[in-house]
Amino acid sequence: MSAPTATIQLNVNGDDKSVSVPPMKRLLDVLREDLQLTGTKEGCGEGECGSCSVRMNGELVNSCLVPILQADGASIETVEGLACDGVLHPLQQAFLHCGGAQCGICTPGMLMAAKQLLAHNPQPSLAEIREGLAGNLCRCTGFIRIFESVLSAAASGAEAGKQEMHAR
Amino acid sequence: MRGNAAEHELVAPGSLPAVLDLIASAPGQWMPIAGGTELMVVFAAGRLSANKLVNLWGVEELRFIDSTHDELVIGAGTTFSDLRASAAVATDFPLLDRAAGWIGSIANQTRATLGGNLVNGSPAADSSPALLVYDAEIELISVRGKRRMPYREFHTGYKQNAMTADELLYAVHLPRRFAQHRQYLRKVGTRRAMAISKVALGATALIKNDLIDEIRVAAASLAPFPVRLVQTEAALAGKSASVDIIQAARESLLAEAQPIDDIRSNAQYRKVVGANLLEEFLRHLNREPEPR
Numbered sequence: 061m062s063a064p065t066a067t068i069q070l071n072v073n074g075d076d077k078s079v080s081v082p083p084m085k086r087l088l089d090v091l092r093e094d095l096q097l098t099g100t101k102e103g104c105g106e107g108e109c110g111s112c113s114v115r116m117n118g119e120l121v122n123s124c125l126v127p128i129l130q131a132d133g134a135s136i137e138t139v140e141g142l143a144c145d146g147v148l149h150p151l152q153q154a155f156l157h158c159g160g161a162q163c164g165i166c167t168p169g170m171l172m173a174a175k176q177l178l179a180h181n182p183q184p185s186l187a188e189i190r191e192g193l194a195g196n197l198c199r200c201t202g203f204i205r206i207f208e209s210v211l212s213a214a215a216s217g218a219e220a221g222k223q224e225m226h227a228r
Numbered sequence: 229m230r231g232n233a234a235e236h237e238l239v240a241p242g243s244l245p246a247v248l249d250l251i252a253s254a255p256g257q258w259m260p261i262a263g264g265t266e267l268m269v270v271f272a273a274g275r276l277s278a279n280k281l282v283n284l285w286g287v288e289e290l291r292f293i294d295s296t297h298d299e300l301v302i303g304a305g306t307t308f309s310d311l312r313a314s315a316a317v318a319t320d321f322p323l324l325d326r327a328a329g330w331i332g333s334i335a336n337q338t339r340a341t342l343g344g345n346l347v348n349g350s351p352a353a354d355s356s357p358a359l360l361v362y363d364a365e366i367e368l369i370s371v372r373g374k375r376r377m378p379y380r381e382f383h384t385g386y387k388q389n390a391m392t393a394d395e396l397l398y399a400v401h402l403p404r405r406f407a408q409h410r411q412y413l414r415k416v417g418t419r420r421a422m423a424i425s426k427v428a429l430g431a432t433a434l435i436k437n438d439l440i441d442e443i444r445v446a447a448a449s450l451a452p453f454p455v456r457l458v459q460t461e462a463a464l465a466g467k468s469a470s471v472d473i474i475q476a477a478r479e480s481l482l483a484e485a486q487p488i489d490d491i492r493s494n495a496q497y498r499k500v501v502g503a504n505l506l507e508e509f510l511r512h513l514n515r516e517p518e519p520r
Binding site for chain 2: 062063064066081082083084085086089105106107108110113119120121122124125126127129130132173176191192194195196
C-alpha cells in the first residue's frame, strides 16, 4: 500500500517552502532530504537525545517525532538559521569561544535548545540551563563546557540574535 | 527495519466533530495521533501496525484547561508544557504539576499530551499516580455523545482500557477538594531527566484529630497498569497518623504490589522501593501541609 502524498507549506528560517511528501514523513527527514538542511542531526530517532531539536512555531520539538502533516503552515527554525549574513549567532560564538563543541553531532540540537531557553529566560541560572538542555545528550564534549557556553552567551546578550533573525 | 512513511496514511479532518465522524465511519481502523511522542517512536522503529492515522494535533477543542468552582477540567490535547504553565494546576493539583515536569524533556513536554499519556497506558505513565490520588474522572467522547467514568476504572489490563472503538478521550476532571490533604509524589528512575520510572508512588491523605480520615495511594510500575493500592489504603484508613502504622503499611504494599522484572528494574527492587516511598509519605503525615 502506498499512501497519497500531501503538499506541505512551511516557513524555514524565514523562507517559504513547499514539499510534496507522504504525510507521515518525519520533519527531520523533510529538512534533511527534501530541503537539504543537513545541519539537523538524527541521533536516537526516538526523542531521547535531542540531536534533531528544532523550533516549531517558537517551541522546541524533536523533529524526529513530528509527522510533516503536523508541521503544515508552521514556522521552523533550524541551526542553519542562526548565523546571519555570515556572522555567527552569539550562541554559536560562545560555543566556539568556550569549547562547547567537539565532535559536533549534538551541537545543532544544543544550540536550538539553548536558543529556546534564552528566548524565555535571557539570564538563566546554571540549574535552569541544566533543565533546559536535559533533553540534549552529549557523549564527547562534556556538559560543563556546553553549560559554560550558554552562560557566556547569556552574559553577552544572545537575545540580540533573535531580533536579527526575525528581522530577516 | 525502519518505518516507511509511504505505508501509512495520515489525515487531518480538522475539527473534533469531523475526527469523530471519521472514526465512527470505520471503528478501530483509524489510530489517533496527537503529539507523536509515543507513536512516532514506534513508527520509526518499523513497529507501527496501524496504517491509517488521524491527526489530533491542533484540534483546539481538545486543548483547554477550564476552572470551575468544583473542578478543574483538562482537555485530552493539553500538553505537559500547558499543564506546567497553568496556575490552577500548580495551586490546586501540585502533584500533577510536578509529574508534568518529570516527563521527558522540554521538547517532549511541548508535544506530549495528557490524553496520549493515559490512552497509551504505560504501567510507568508519569501523570497517572497523581490523577489516581486526586480521584480524577475521565470523559470520553464519540458521535454517540459523552460519558464519564472514574479514572481508576479506565485501565483494564496491560495497555488495555475501557474505551470503545469509536471513542476518543475528551477530558480529565479533577475535583477541587484536596487543599487540606497531605500530598505526596515521588518518582524513582535511573536519572533525573528523561528517565522512565522504575517505580513511582503518589498519595493523598486527610488527617482529622490525628487519624487518617481518608487516604489514596497509587503507583506506577507496581502492576500491569497504573493502579490505586486499595488494600493498602484500607489497611491505613481510620488508623492513627503516627509511625506505629508504618510496618503494617509496608507489609500491605508488599503483598499488594505485582511488579515485573524488565529492562529498567526488577520486581524485588520495585516492591522494596515502593514500600520505602510509602514509608516516606507516612513519616511526614503529622506535618502541616506545606504552604502553596
